[in-house]
Amino acid sequence: MTFLHASEMRGGYGSGADILHGCTLTVQKGEIAVIVGPNGAGKSTAMKAVFGMLNLREGHVHLGGEDITQLSPQERVYKGMGFVPQTHNIFPTMTVRENLEMGAFIRNDDIEETIEQVYELFPAVKDKRNQNAGELSGGQRQQVAVGRALMTQPKLLMLDEPTAGVSPIVMDELFDRIIEVARTGISILMVEQNARQALEIADKGYVLVQGANAYTDTGAALLANPEVRRTFLGG
Amino acid sequence: MDILNALVAFANFVLIPATAYGAQLALGALGVTLIYGVLRFSNFAHGETMSFGAMVVVLVTALFQSWGISLGPLPTALLALPFGIAVTALLLLTTDRVVYKFYRKVKAAPVMLVIVSTGVMFVMNGVVRMVVGTEDRRFADGARFLVNARDFKAWSGLDEGLAIKTTQVITVVVALITVAALFWFLNKTRTGKSMRAFSDNEDLALLSGINPERVVTITWLLVAALATIAGALYGLDKSFKPFIYQQLLLPVFAAAIVGGIGNPLGAIAGGFVIAFSEVTLTYAFKKVITYLSPDSWSPDGLVQLLSTDYKFAVSFAILIIVLLFKPTGLFKGQSI
Ligand SMILES: Nc1ncnc2c1ncn2[C@@H]1O[C@H](COP(=O)(O)OP(=O)(O)OP(=O)(O)O)[C@@H](O)[C@H]1O
Ligand SMILES: [Mg+2]
Numbered sequence: 283m284t285f286l287h288a289s290e291m292r293g294g295y296g297s298g299a300d301i302l303h304g305c306t307l308t309v310q311k312g313e314i315a316v317i318v319g320p321n322g323a324g325k326s327t328a329m330k331a332v333f334g335m336l337n338l339r340e341g342h343v344h345l346g347g348e349d350i351t352q353l354s355p356q357e358r359v360y361k362g363m364g365f366v367p368q369t370h371n372i373f374p375t376m377t378v379r380e381n382l383e384m385g386a387f388i389r390n391d392d393i394e395e396t397i398e399q400v401y402e403l404f405p406a407v408k409d410k411r412n413q414n415a416g417e418l419s420g421g422q423r424q425q426v427a428v429g430r431a432l433m434t435q436p437k438l439l440m441l442d443e444p445t446a447g448v449s450p451i452v453m454d455e456l457f458d459r460i461i462e463v464a465r466t467g468i469s470i471l472m473v474e475q476n477a478r479q480a481l482e483i484a485d486k487g488y489v490l491v492q493g494a495n496a497y498t499d500t501g502a503a504l505l506a507n508p509e510v511r512r513t514f515l516g517g
Numbered sequence: 518m519d520i521l522n523a524l525v526a527f528a529n530f531v532l533i534p535a536t537a538y539g540a541q542l543a544l545g546a547l548g549v550t551l552i553y554g555v556l557r558f559s560n561f562a563h564g565e566t567m568s569f570g571a572m573v574v575v576l577v578t579a580l581f582q583s584w585g586i587s588l589g590p591l592p593t594a595l596l597a598l599p600f601g602i603a604v605t606a607l608l609l610l611t612t613d614r615v616v617y618k619f620y621r622k623v624k625a626a627p628v629m630l631v632i633v634s635t636g637v638m639f640v641m642n643g644v645v646r647m648v649v650g651t652e653d654r655r656f657a658d659g660a661r662f663l664v665n666a667r668d669f670k671a672w673s674g675l676d677e678g679l680a681i682k683t684t685q686v687i688t689v690v691v692a693l694i695t696v697a698a699l700f701w702f703l704n705k706t707r708t709g710k711s712m713r714a715f716s717d718n719e720d721l722a723l724l725s726g727i728n729p730e731r732v733v734t735i736t737w738l739l740v741a742a743l744a745t746i747a748g749a750l751y752g753l754d755k756s757f758k759p760f761i762y763q764q765l766l767l768p769v770f771a772a773a774i775v776g777g778i779g780n781p782l783g784a785i786a787g788g789f790v791i792a793f794s795e796v797t798l799t800y801a802f803k804k805v806i807t808y809l810s811p812d813s814w815s816p817d818g819l820v821q822l823l824s825t826d827y828k829f830a831v832s833f834a835i836l837i838i839v840l841l842f843k844p845t846g847l848f849k850g851q852s853i
Contacts, residue, residue, distance in 0.1 A: 333724075359726045367724070373717040376710070384714045387707075388726035430725070 284344075285311045285469045286438055288332050291341035300339065301327045303493040307471065309438065310485070314460065314470045316501060318477040318514060319490035325473040326368050328490065329442050332471070333365045334358050345438065359388060364436030368443050368473070371427035374416025378407055378426050381415050385433030393433065400429040403459050420447035424456065432463065439463065441472035457483050477515055481505050489514055523808035525669075525677040530804075535796035536789075537685040537754055540692035543788025544747035545765065546772035547699065547781055548740045554716035554779040555736040556617070558630035563744060564766035565641035568759050569608060570745025571752040572645050574601035575656045582658065590660040592687065594753055601749060606741035612637055613737055621733075645759045654757045657684055677808070684754045695746055696785060699739065703781065708735060716779065764829065768795065771832035775839045777846025786847055791832050799825045 286309040294301040301324045309315040317325050330336045332343055334355045342351045345361055353361065373381050382400060386393040401408035404425040410418055415426050424444055431439055444460070445453040453476060461483055464470050474480030481487045484501030489510060497510055504510050545567060552560045560566075577597035587593050616637060620630055663686050666678025673679075703709040715722040715732045723729065748762060755761070772791045776783025801819035810816075823831065839846060 355724060356726050356728075359724065365724055367721070370718055371721060373714045373721065375717050376713055380710055380714075383707075383710060384722070384725050384727070387711060387714075434726075 284308055285313075285346055286332070286471065287342075287344040288328075289342050289344075291328065291331050291338055291343070293331055293336055293338040293340070294327075295336065301493050302331060302341075304341070304495075305331075305490065305493055306495055306498075307332065307488060308486070309469045309471050311469055312464055312467045313485040314464050314472070314483055314501075315486040315488065316477075316480045316484035317471070317473045317488045317490055318475075318480065319488075319496070320514070323490045324493040325490050326442050327493070329365070329440055329471070329473060333363060333440060359434060359436075362434075362437035363440065364431035364434050364438070365440045366424075366427045366431045366442060366444060368446065372415040372423055372430065375414055377412050378415050378418070379411040381426050381430050382407075382433050385430035388434060396433055396435060400432055403432075403462065404429055421449060421452040421456075424448055428456075428459070436468060438469045438471065441470065443473050443475055445474065445476055453479065478505070519676075519808045521673075522675050522677040523805045525673075525675055525679050526804050526808060529677070529679055531793075531796050531800050533681055533685055535793045537682075537688040537750075538796065539789035539792030540688050541747050541751045541754065541788075542765075542768055542772045542792050543785040544692055544695060544743050544750070545769035546776065546784035546788050547696070548743040548747065549769060549773040550776075550778055550781055550784040551736055551740055551743070553773070555712060555732060556621075556630075558627045558634065559770070559778075561631060561634045561766065562612075562638035562641055563740075563769065564762040564764075565638045565645065566605065566609065566740070566744040567748030567751070567765065567769075568645050568762035569641055569748075570601045570605040570741065571748030571757055571762070572649050572759070573604045574598060574745065574749040575649065575654055575752065575757050577601060578656045578658075588659060590683070592657050592659045592684065592753055594656055594658075594749055595687070595691075598746065598749060601745045602742045605745045606738050608641075609737040609741045610734065613733065642759075642763065649759065651759055654752075656757060657753045659683060677804075682754070684750075688750045688754055691746060691750060695743065699743070699781065702739075712736065767829050768792075768832040771836040774836055775846055777848040780846065780848045783846050783848030790847070791835060794835055795828045795831045798822045798831050799828050 286307065288307045291302045291305045292300055305324070305328050307315065307328065317328065319325050327336065331338060334353055338351065342349055344350065345363065350358060350361060373384060376384065382397050383393065386396065406422050407425050407429050410422060415423060418426065428441065428444055445456055448456060457479060460470060472480070481501040481504055487499060487501045487504040488495055489497040489504065497504060497507065499507065545563065549560060549563050552558065574594050574597045577600045578594045581593050581596060586596065588595060616633060620633060660683050662680060663683050664679055664681040666680040670678040703713055711722070711727045712732050712735060714725065715727055715729065751765065768791050772787035773784050774787070775790055776785065776787025799821065801821035803816055803820045806820055807813065807815040
């Protein structure tokens, strides 16, 4: 079942020039979709567009069959979308636990169980729960950021470069966690700079170039595609 | 040498007044820091907000007195405080809807909001003058002293009498309660935490479903309470003179910035740093030194480092020194 379907998105920042030129992204239920591409290709912009932080001039976003193109980011959170931005993705002067609590702000039920799940997924987050998030290492911060987004119990989790600035071991671990999250039925759309590793775990891969889809295929097929290998994966 | 008498004189003229003044500045600075943290601008109208709140308290106090309502030894103004807060909250929320909301919507630069708040300052200043005029009013009633100089002398047998005004004690007690309540709210309640989250990272707060307009409204409500309490306590302790609050703006801002603007703990520390520096540097230490020196030798001058006319220069100097060496303030605030 197609869970997220963002079709033919065209738009830019404010009244500026278009950055997305007909970009299409689809994610199935419980599937991991990965966007790769050169710096400045518009990957982050595409994520923001899907999340409603950008006015689309053309195109639509459907979530679970419903057209959400006109909804604000907050309304999309209520619809079951969670987003971890590329930068500034934590509350630095609040404790790790408070970061998680704020992630669950829209919920009125008991959040303890979800907090325990996040602690289980990321033991480092549990260890640092009473420390200010701004005092953590880059990798720990990313884990807090992902944990915060999981607190709303989203159906679609969007991650913009979750492994940025993370050591290779933590990166592998983070990818393992992401696979675990996907297994629980959550769809994942993520942008990754570590294209090779990301495509290995991806059910579907998108290569974005200058705001448009250059290649779309399964992760394995993109890894095997000689042209993609040569131009984007460095041989 | 007479250390006890020297200590009493020091407490009388430096320690006690500076503590009360520091508490008043701290409450004022907390308001400034909250606005800076959440709405991201320096609110130059804050002094006038304190003046307005104090004015309402003065008027309601007079009304209560005319009805014969009193709190016995405590000032009637304490009863009037909630009314002052409510009316000030109404004023601030109206100002926000009529003025600030527009600039938020167009995402105006902070410096523009500073200018806008200066305009608001003049309007509020005019309103206060139109309502109560410019003259001085004493509105403290009840017992004047908690510890009376004469009784203290009789009790202790010292030459120097310790005097503690009721208003000074009330200032410190009310400030303590207010600060405790504020910190409990900010650190323990969901709404308070959402305010801190918004102050920390506005975009992420939005992504978490926190409603910005609600955060702004609650901030103004807190600011109304803090400003009214600070203004009323200052007026109780000294007297209510509308002009004074304009002058208080400098030490209040200095306190907020010195402590680290945006950081509530810093605002409190800053309030006391400014108050103690101001009082210590402008106090004539002649009496204290005379008590301390052998054979009742007494210095010729007043041993006053600065004339009281220069007290505002003290806040200014401290402000500049701190900004030079620690631009984010003593506690880590946002850098400005
Ligand atoms: N807030 C913004 N306002 C205006 N233009 C922007 C903004 N953010 C990004 N851009 C522009 O949009 C284009 C695409 O940027 P985007 O951040 O989407 O790239 P990206 O693919 O995520 O790159 P990277 O891999 O470096 O993160 C760039 O040319 C950039 O200059
Ligand atoms: Mg990016």
